Amino acid sequence: MRYSLQVQYIGKNYAGSQIQFENGEEIETPTIQGELEKAFRKLKIGQQTENKKRQFKTVFSGRTDRGVNAIGQVIHFDTDEPIVASKFVYQMNEILPNDISVSDLQLVNSNFHAQKSAISRYYRYVFVNRKYKNAYDGDLMLIKFDVDIERMNKALSYLLGEHDFSSFKNSGTLNPSKVCIIEKAECHRLGDRVMINIVGNRFLYNMVRTIVGTLLEIEGHGLAPEHMKEVLEACDRTKAGQTVSPYGLTLMKVGYAPQIIEAQ
Secondary structure, X not given: OEEEEEEEEOHHHOOOOOOOEEOOEEOOOOOHHHHHHHHHHHHOOOEEOOOOOEEOOOEEOOOOOOOOEEEEEEEEEXXXXXXXXXXXXXXXXXXXXXXXXXXXXXXXXXXXXXXXXXXXXXXXXXXXXXXXXXXXXXXXXXXXXXOOHHHHHHHHHOOOEEEEOHHHOOOOOOOOOOEEEEEEEEEEEEOOEEEEEEEEOOOOOOHHHHHHHHHHHHHXXXXXXXXXXXXXXXXXXXXXXXXXXXXXXXXXXXXXXXHHHEOO
């Protein structure tokens, strides 16, 4: 049986979502996957092999980097035994660290794949826009110069549609394909916080954080919003802005077609 599970986490204490390896050996560093799989072992979740051992693997919808948060991360896993959702979610949340939680366990189609079946991913980046810091800002980035939401939305509009996003990728991108489809790119202000929402079918390594860095370069240097279009069309990372701090970035939701999720 295959199940999907939503995962929420604060990323600042972890070296990213995925267990990391070096020369084929697992690196002993805290990760979201590592904490989840420790909890799975305690609950004896997984599939029994011929030698009576439990084998299990969690598959994530996508990798998030050190410091990045998630509200709607999705994983899938396989197990021999049916699971009572309410009991499982309660037990997992009792075992997991306070900065990781799970919800919405679902029995899914055996063909469902958390990463490959995803058709959209929604990220939000938040920063503080005021002249002075506040102790309650936490880890959010403070931008002291005034930003113009209308200008920022104009700049973001040039990202809509299907494009080569090479200008916004960092060198760690393993997938050779640089083409993404952006369905939504907009920002709004809530008090002194600015929220940038981007939805696409896929994202390159550090792509959202580099888009935000380019937006801030446009605003900080008084460039025309059309500069975003010029950067996009250049397909040259040196033309874009800096990759900003990961702490304001959150994976909000992963979208799937209903027929892929529903168990047969």
